[in-house]
Amino acid sequence: MNANSPRHEIDELHLQLGLLQTLDVGLIVLNKDYQIHLWNSFMENHSGLLHSKLFKRNIFEAFPELPSQWLRHKIDSVFLLKNRSFITWEQRPYLFKFKPHRPITGEAPFMYQNATLIPLKSPGGEVDNVGIIIYDVTDAAIGKIGLEEANTQLQHLSQTDQLTSLYNRGFWEARLRHEFDRFSRTQAPSSLLMMDIDHFKKINDNFGHPAGDEVLRQMAAILKDVTRTTDIVGRYGGEEFGILLIDSNAKQSLRVTERLRDRISRLVVKHLNDEIRFTISMGLTEISNSFQTHEQWIQLADQALYQSKSNGRDRLTILGTED
Numbered sequence: 001m002n003a004n005s006p007r008h009e010i011d012e013l014h015l016q017l018g019l020l021q022t023l024d025v026g027l028i029v030l031n032k033d034y035q036i037h038l039w040n041s042f043m044e045n046h047s048g049l050l051h052s053k054l055f056k057r058n059i060f061e062a063f064p065e066l067p068s069q070w071l072r073h074k075i076d077s078v079f080l081l082k083n084r085s086f087i088t089w090e091q092r093p094y095l096f097k098f099k100p101h102r103p104i105t106g107e108a109p110f111m112y113q114n115a116t117l118i119p120l121k122s123p124g125g126e127v128d129n130v131g132i133i134i135y136d137v138t139d140a141a142i143g144k145i146g147l148e149e150a151n152t153q154l155q156h157l158s159q160t161d162q163l164t165s166l167y168n169r170g171f172w173e174a175r176l177r178h179e180f181d182r183f184s185r186t187q188a189p190s191s192l193l194m195m196d197i198d199h200f201k202k203i204n205d206n207f208g209h210p211a212g213d214e215v216l217r218q219m220a221a222i223l224k225d226v227t228r229t230t231d232i233v234g235r236y237g238g239e240e241f242g243i244l245l246i247d248s249n250a251k252q253s254l255r256v257t258e259r260l261r262d263r264i265s266r267l268v269v270k271h272l273n274d275e276i277r278f279t280i281s282m283g284l285t286e287i288s289n290s291f292q293t294h295e296q297w298i299q300l301a302d303q304a305l306y307q308s309k310s311n312g313r314d315r316l317t318i319l320g321t322e323d
């Protein structure tokens with residue numbers, strides 16, 4: 001038989017496809033009408049549908065759940081451009097919703113898949129068929145997703161104060177520095193509010209450390225409550241907190257300090273049989289071009305807080321808005 005005869009080509013193709021049948025990947029061959037010409041044993045095993053049942057059926061009719069418009073477009077461009085095309089699980093977790101089958105991937109809800117679309121050329125250079133190879137990448141995908149989740153959790157832990165769930169000092173100060181740098185470009189006002197619970201040591205001494213912790217937690221919850229989600233709330237030290245009020249000048253920030261004083265004055269922290277009331281002192285400073293560094297901004301707000309303390313506590317002092 002002539003090596004280039006159609007009969008020989010088909011035999012050759014069958015030989016190759018026979019080999020591919022044994023591989024642990026899915027293989028589908030489609031013609032230009034999206035009719036299935038090959039559905040290998042991997043696909044049979046995972047779909048529960050035999051090649052003989054699917055032979056010459058339009059793949060989009062046989063699998064209406066496929067993203068038909070998108071996949072049709074992909075297949076068409078492989079026919080047209082005669083180039084390979086790739087689909088990764090990160091783009092779409094799967095093409096065919098198969099159950100995961102490996103014990104290690106017990107937590108996977110389905111088989112994650114990568115796919116390669118290959119133009120199958122006849123010796124004349126025509127592309128009459130497209131092969132789709134489906135790879136089971138569930139283990140790799142689950143590993144990567146797990147790693148990303150662990151990283152997010154780690155990142156959260158490294159930014160957050162355990163007791164109050166506010167930003168910890170390091171992260172809060174980094175955000176403040178960022179805002180300070182941004183100000184030099186935008187000149188958008190922000191204000192820094194530093195605050196401290198009055199006579200907190202007495203709360204610990206009189207009611208115990210766990211009661212003190214509860215006071216800190218409830219104080220933190222109020223801080224979150226009276227601020228916008230864009231404001232940056234942090235625990236600066238033991239019983240000292242800082243809030244970066246974004247896009248608020250000192251005058252606008254007074255609405256927050258008033259709300260805060262009102263909420264704290266009505267707060268009664270119940271712990272065991274005790275009812276704990278407390279007050280806070282505050283220092284407020286609007287950002288200014290006169291600061292060379294963000295530390296100077298913190299220093300002035302801290303100085304304002306210190307003045308509130310030395311003038312009798314339970315009050316607000318504003319410093320540094322005259323320029």
Ligand SMILES: Nc1nc2c(ncn2[C@@H]2O[C@H](COP(=O)(O)OP(=O)(O)OP(=O)(O)O)[C@@H](O)[C@H]2O)c(=O)[nH]1
Nearest residue numbers: 196197198199200201202204209210212213238239
């Ligand atoms: N319960 C509890 N106490 C803390 C924590 N961190 C710091 N403290 C306590 O906070 C207290 C701070 O006391 P001081 O700095 O003397 O301030 P103060 O008693 O609030 O007095 P003024 O600030 O002058 O009104 C100390 O007793 C610390 O032990 C914490 O995480 N939990």
